[in-house]
Structure formats: C-alpha cells, structure tokens
C-alpha cells in the first residue's frame with residue numbers, strides 16, 4: 228500500500244488530538260495530553276516551529292502514524308535532533324514503523340547537510356522499536372538503568388540508539404568502543 232509523509236498543518240489540531248487520544252501508547256508513560264493541551268501545543272509551535280516539525284504517516288489515505296522531529300534549532304551546528312514515532316494501534320507490526328524510521332533518517336540528513344548524527348531513546352522492553360533501530364542502521368549507545376518512570380510506580384531501563392551520517396552513507400554500523408577503560412590494578 229502507498230505510504231506518504233505529510234507535514235502537519237496548524238489547522239489540524241483536532242485531527243491530532245483525535246489521533247493522540249484515540250490511540251494507546253504503552254511506552255509513552257501514563258500521561259495522554261487532553262485535547263486543550265494538544266491545541267495549545269499546536270499554537271505554541273510544539274509540533275511545528277523553529278525547533279520541531281511533525282509529519283503524518285499516511286497509508287491508503289488514512290492517518291496511520293505520526294512523526295515528531297524535535298531539537299532541530301541547532302541541527303547541523305553540533306546539535307543532535309530527536310524524534311517521537313507513533314504508529315496507530317491498528318497499523319502496528321506491518322512494517323510501517325520501520326519504514327518511517329528509514330524515511331525520517333533520510334529526511335533529516337538531507338534537510339540538514341551538516342548534521343552528523345540522529346538519536347532515539349526508548350524503553351528497554353519496547354522490542355518493536357529496538358528492532359526497528361537495529362534494522363535501520365542505528366547502534367545502541369546507551370543503557371540508562373531505572374531511568375524511565377512507568378505505571379504504578381514501576382521504573383524501567385531506557386536504551387539509547389543513534390545513527391551517524393557516515394554510517395548512513397556507507398551502509399555500515401560503527402559500534403562504540405565499549406572496552407575503552409584502562410584495567411584497574
């Protein structure tokens with residue numbers, strides 16, 4: 228099925244609120260923003276402004292997912308953009324998230340020619356997101372213990388991945404040197 232990526236228009240606050248409040252987001256913490264908050268954030272440039280851009284993932288004419296790119300203001304001047312990727316529950320597990328990750332990676336490296344790297348963090352048990360990272364050129368760079376507050380007072384580990392422009396261009400994955408500490412005597 229055809230997939231396209233369409234920039235969010237500021238007139239689409241209601242559609243965005245529908246998308247966010249209709250879906251379940253098990254790895255985004257308990258707080259689902261209410262409609263008024265979504266509307267205010269659209270006005271404030273949280274989704275589209277100097278520092279962020281948001282795209283619908285449209286499949287077969289349906290809004291099946293959302294990509295929010297942020298920390299863009301200093302992208303290419305040493306800064307590293309981040310993203311939030313959400314596929315609506317009915318569309319998960321069919322390759323859309325992986326393809327969206329490939330698309331947003333190419334989009335950022337193309338839009339910001341001096342950008343060296345893109346980062347993404349997720350919860351340790353978000354297996355689909357972790358596999359998508361691994362399948363699309365991202366390397367695990369960080370493991371943060373007890374860093375992700377969950378439901379009912381639980382905490383989870385968080386894991387950080389990143390892709391380098393030079394790896395993206397060459398189709399390789401450069402792994403960090405994890406054994407770079409001098410042995411203790």
Ligand SMILES: CC(C)(COP(=O)(O)OP(=O)(O)OC[C@H]1O[C@@H](n2cnc3c(N)ncnc32)[C@H](O)[C@@H]1OP(=O)(O)O)[C@@H](O)C(=O)NCCC(=O)NCCS
Nearest residue numbers: 254313314319320321322323324325349354355356358362
């Ligand atoms: C995480 C998410 C973006 C992945 O998108 P998706 O369309 O569901 O995933 P895909 O079908 O593209 O699959 C990506 C990979 O995960 C695997 N996968 C898919 N669902 C899985 C599951 N439930 N458990 C384990 N692996 C899974 C696929 O086999 C694929 O692996 P491969 O790359 O080795 O072939 C999507 O499920 C989602 O939006 N989840 C809720 C929001 C979220 O967690 N966003 C990420 C926040 S950081």
